[in-house]
Amino acid sequence: MEEVILEYIRNEYLDEDDEEDIELDSKTPLISSGIVDSFSMVSLKRFLEKKYEISIPDAEASAEAFDTVANIVRLIQRHQGDA
Amino acid sequence: MAYPSAIREVHGSQLSEIREQGLYKEERYIHSPQSARIQVEYPSGAAVKAVVNLCANNYLGLSSHPDVIQAAHAALDERGYGLSSVRFICGTQDIHRELEAALSAFLGTEDTILFPSCMDANAGVFEAFLGSEDVIISDRLVHASIVDGIRLCKAVTDTYKHANMKHLEQKLEEHQGKRVRLIVTDGVFSMDGDMAPLDEICSLADAYDAMVFVDDSHATGFIGRTGRGTPEHFGVLGGIDVITTTLGKALGGAAGGCVSGRKEVVELCRQRARPYLFSNTMAPPLVAGALKVLEILSSSTARRDKLEENTEFWRRGLTEAGFVVKQGESPIVPVMLYNARLSQDVARDLFAEGIYVIGFFFPVVPQGQARIRTQLSADHDIPLLEKALEAFERVGEKHGILGLDKKGIIEKFGM
The missing domain is CATH 3.90.1150.10 (Aspartate Aminotransferase, domain 1)
Structure with missing residues (x-):
């Protein structure tokens, strides 16, 4: 799951020049570092909901919950557990 | 009345945090x-x-140009200091309509509506003509006022990598099921000074049946051979559906902004845009100053x-x-x-x-x-x-x- 999400983030948010400068792993801060701005986060949320067939309430889609891929994986797993 | 010391401390520590992060903004006084x-x-x-x-x-x-100052002085004498009203109650003088017509002629659009600022124009325009069945696809570096305006609107939102046409095309494909696809960009990006490739954006808009919105605040008056802005620079004058721009930068620098474009969109703004409906009309001296600016720019490059x-x-x-x-x-x-x-x-x-x-x-x-x-x-x-x-x-x-x-x-x- 981690690798799928990292791949999506690379394609959706990084430009070719960024890829040299930014090392991305499951602990890299996404929102607080500015890689993903809070406004553009919506496409990531949509991707996760579609891919993992879950629905993330807006109240849970906080900058903190989305700040690392590790956090995102935890969020998804919690929702998959709910289903 | 109730401002307990605990709350004062909370606010104080927020201010300290802003200072510690090096983000505290200080004004410099100009004499x-x-x-x-x-x-x-x-x-x-x-x-x-x-x-x-x-x-x-x-x-x-043009901020301190003698002809602009003189025009503002004359309006102050002839039309007064302020109008104490929103536009649709008793705040529209003939010169407001005159300025709207002059802006439409200058920008090559169907109609124009004035706002107290371009921040207000951007805050009000999206919710005036888009709803939940529509999608707004914006460049990731658009101005903060556009982000705020989009957030106030019920349309679905999406973004594309800065000036990346391949990514924009992907998003347009993805949202073909929506009623309106609106591509949103700045004409000139304020922090980088680069321009959105409007010729390519307009071609994609044609191919994927999308409308185009451009905030040309850092371009109107000087980009393009006769200063009509980025649409002129890219040869798509008259082809942009919605333009927002400001009178607070090149066009005299006092205050005011506008939405200019398809006449139905402008009319919907006049009926529904909240910053237009609930804030004061532009003061007569500012309107007259802006009219003089457009006269100067139309007579010489x-x-x-x-x-x-x-x-x-x-x-x-x-x-x-x-x-x-x-x-x-x-x-x-x-x-x-x-x-x-x-x-x-x-x-x-x-x-x-x-x-x-x-x-x-x-x-x-x-x-x-x-x-x-x-x-x-x-x-x-x-x-x-x-x-x-x-x-x-x-x-x-x-x-x-x-x-x-x-x-x-x-x-x-x-x-």
């Missing part, structure tokens, strides 16, 4: 009209200092031509001196320093040299992209810019950054 040369008191209480202004949006040097000449000189001078300059054609010329502290140190040293510029860093610009943003004006002249260039060279030399590329600066100062 003269806006111009290429201004009198600045900074820090507060310091002796007033004469400096060259390289950070105003006064692109055409001398000012935008001079601005272009100044910009070319400045870009070339900085590059030859060994600075890293963001490429582009607009009069926004960012000098890249990458490191936040370095941008503050260079701005401070330039002020001591009599050059007024501001250093920008994260979160105003992306992390590791700190810079000094310089802005040219038709009020500048080559001898003045030569002096400014010498000051830049002295400060660049002091910090040892002349001739260093991005990698060199980052190696020396960190990101």
